[in-house]
Amino acid sequence: MELYLDCAATTKMSRRAIDAMLPYMEEVYGNPSSLYSKGQAAKEALEKARERVAACIGSTAREIYFTSGGSEADNQAIISAAANGAKKDKKHIISTAFEHHAVLHTLKKLEKQGYEVTYLPVGENGIVSVSDVENAIRSDTCLVTVMYANNEIGTIQPIREIGGVCRAKGVTFHTDAVQAAGHIPVDVVKDNIDMLSVSAHKFHGPKGVGALYVRQGVILNSLIEGGAQERGKRAGTENVAGIMGMTAALEDAVSEMDAAGKAIASSRDRLIAGLRSIPYSSLNGDEHKRLPGNVSFCFEGIEGESLLLMLDDLGISASSGSACTSGSLDPSHVLLAIGRVHEVAHGSLRLTTDRPLSDGEIAYTVNSVKGVVERLRAMSPLWHDLENGKRAHIFKEFEK
Amino acid sequence: MALYSEKVMDHFRNPRNVGQIENADGVGEVGNPVCGDIMKIYLKIDGGVITDVKFETFGCGSAIASSSMATELIKGKPLSEALTLTNKAVTEALDGLPAHKLHCSVLAEEAIKAAVKDYYEKNGIAYDPKDFPASCDTCEHCH
Numbered sequence: 001m002e003l004y005l006d007c008a009a010t011t012k013m014s015r016r017a018i019d020a021m022l023p024y025m026e027e028v029y030g031n032p033s034s035l036y037s038k039g040q041a042a043k044e045a046l047e048k049a050r051e052r053v054a055a056c057i058g059s060t061a062r063e064i065y066f067t068s069g070g071s072e073a074d075n076q077a078i079i080s081a082a083a084n085g086a087k088k089d090k091k092h093i094i095s096t097a098f099e100h101h102a103v104l105h106t107l108k109k110l111e112k113q114g115y116e117v118t119y120l121p122v123g124e125n126g127i128v129s130v131s132d133v134e135n136a137i138r139s140d141t142c143l144v145t146v147m148y149a150n151n152e153i154g155t156i157q158p159i160r161e162i163g164g165v166c167r168a169k170g171v172t173f174h175t176d177a178v179q180a181a182g183h184i185p186v187d188v189v190k191d192n193i194d195m196l197s198v199s200a201h202k203f204h205g206p207k208g209v210g211a212l213y214v215r216q217g218v219i220l221n222s223l224i225e226g227g228a229q230e231r232g233k234r235a236g237t238e239n240v241a242g243i244m245g246m247t248a249a250l251e252d253a254v255s256e257m258d259a260a261g262k263a264i265a266s267s268r269d270r271l272i273a274g275l276r277s278i279p280y281s282s283l284n285g286d287e288h289k290r291l292p293g294n295v296s297f298c299f300e301g302i303e304g305e306s307l308l309l310m311l312d313d314l315g316i317s318a319s320s321g322s323a324c325t326s327g328s329l330d331p332s333h334v335l336l337a338i339g340r341v342h343e344v345a346h347g348s349l350r351l352t353t354d355r356p357l358s359d360g361e362i363a364y365t366v367n368s369v370k371g372v373v374e375r376l377r378a379m380s381p382l383w384h385d386l387e388n389g390k391r392a393h394i395f396k397e398f399e400k
Numbered sequence: 401m402a403l404y405s406e407k408v409m410d411h412f413r414n415p416r417n418v419g420q421i422e423n424a425d426g427v428g429e430v431g432n433p434v435c436g437d438i439m440k441i442y443l444k445i446d447g448g449v450i451t452d453v454k455f456e457t458f459g460c461g462s463a464i465a466s467s468s469m470a471t472e473l474i475k476g477k478p479l480s481e482a483l484t485l486t487n488k489a490v491t492e493a494l495d496g497l498p499a500h501k502l503h504c505s506v507l508a509e510e511a512i513k514a515a516v517k518d519y520y521e522k523n524g525i526a527y528d529p530k531d532f533p534a535s536c537d538t539c540e541h542c543h
């Protein structure tokens with residue numbers, strides 16, 4: 001069986017998204033800045049796309065800026081808010097310990113430039129507390145940036161409430177909604193959001209395209225200098241075809257969200273229940289306040305990369321937050337942020353879907369993971385130490 | 401391109417000499433769970449020759465493959481020869497490892513040395529400490 005269970009990493013493009021792109025490569029390939037009709041036709045499609053994307057998140061077209069993806073949108077939102085804060089002597093930023101690196105590394109850079117950043121804890125369930133945000137706001141806070149939903153453990157943050165607090169205190173609020181947009185309802189007005197990042201390839205659109213929403217009245221600086229595209233806020237000839245693909249994909253995702261979300265969440269819950277039958281395992285992050293397609297576990301006594309390689313041999317594409325897969329010496333900062341100790345954080349597995357799995361697929365996945373965990377434990381000296389009592393178990397034998 | 405060579409994948413998929421040896425003559429364990437890899441080597445030694453060797457590994461694909469390959473390289477060999485096994489030899493026998501995985505082959509070399517040292521110590525055999533450099537706990541990978 002072939003099962004792609006890594007939709008949080010990226011998704012397959014939808015046929016509709018591909019079809020929406022082709023005419024803008026083959027026929028309407030003009031530069032939107034050109035005055036002849038081939039260019040103006042592209043410009044028209046681009047501006048229509050801006051309206052369509054805006055409609056999907058409850059904003060207006062003039063609040064949407066197309067970017068090269070989620071990372072660029074995050075960088076621009078944060079760097080711009082920081083620069084505009086500094087003009088008023090506000091150089092304090094609030095974020096969380098488990099943001100995506102596109103946010104965290106941008107914040108680290110700002111810290112080196114003299115900004116102060118408060119990284120709020122996210123608790124064992126992986127959800128930041130609204131009162132923590134409120135209490136952390138100071139007179140010199142220029143930005144609060146909290147992700148809408150976490151990319152590793154799928155937990156959904158109380159964005160509307162955090163947005164409300166920020167609005168009341170007059171602090172700019174940015175949210176990285178890369179994992180949320182197209183998967184759960186996002187409404188920038190109801191959610192009190194000032195800036196929001198999305199990325200097309202997380203909802204069946206093309207890679208390398210995204211959008212930044214900036215509420216009217218919030219000042220945005222450009223990150224990339226050059227031509228006057230995107231109302232002077234993002235230079236560079238627009239990726240028209242990519243934007244058309246993203247727009248079609250987002251519209252589809254939003255229109256199918258209600259029905260699909262419920263079915264995916266129910267399949268997720270069955271997968272979680274199945275994986276819980278593996279002894280000394282534990283679900284990462286809140287069981288209920290999580291993205292419909294996200295399942296994330298830690299297993300004692302094994303290492304994640306080996307787990308992924310063996311699952312790959314069984315046709316399952318998945319991901320892990322182990323050090324070996326993160327390319328660094330430490331396991332994922334997200335797992336450490338929810339209090340997982342190193343030795344279990346190395347044994348993590350993330351399975352993310354964009355559709356409900358059938359009962360057969362769930363059974364195949366559970367049996368595959370179970371079999372691989374058993375095989376790896378059988379050759380693990382760490383597991384043997386746990387079994388013969390030389391080392392204490394971290395999890396209960398069965399969580400539920 | 402695949403992450404690992406065919407050799408690495410073969411030793412990962414079908415690791416040789418996995419398990420434990422009851423009443424082993426020498427046992428060496430290196431690494432720690434915080435780093436994400438632990439290797440344990442068991443040796444059976446007869447007349448200065450490694451007559452049997454088994455390993456257990458907690459770690460990534462290249463850690464498992466490195467321990468499997470290392471056991472193959474020392475099985476049936478005199479101790480003196482086993483002590484000259486380098487991480488480079490393990491890596492070469494595996495047709496190479498990605499740069500950030502080289503420490504896995506270092507662990508394999510160190511686990512074997514630790515097992516031999518344990519054998520020498522258990523049997524009161526004098527050895528040259530220079531043959532046994534500080535174990536992995538001091539390497540930068542862990543700290």
Ligand SMILES: Cc1ncc(COP(=O)(O)O)c(C=O)c1O
Nearest residue numbers: 069070071100102151178179199
């Ligand atoms: C939460 C989050 N933010 C940002 C990004 C970066 O998006 P992109 O790959 O479009 O730059 C990702 C995707 O990896 C993500 O999951």
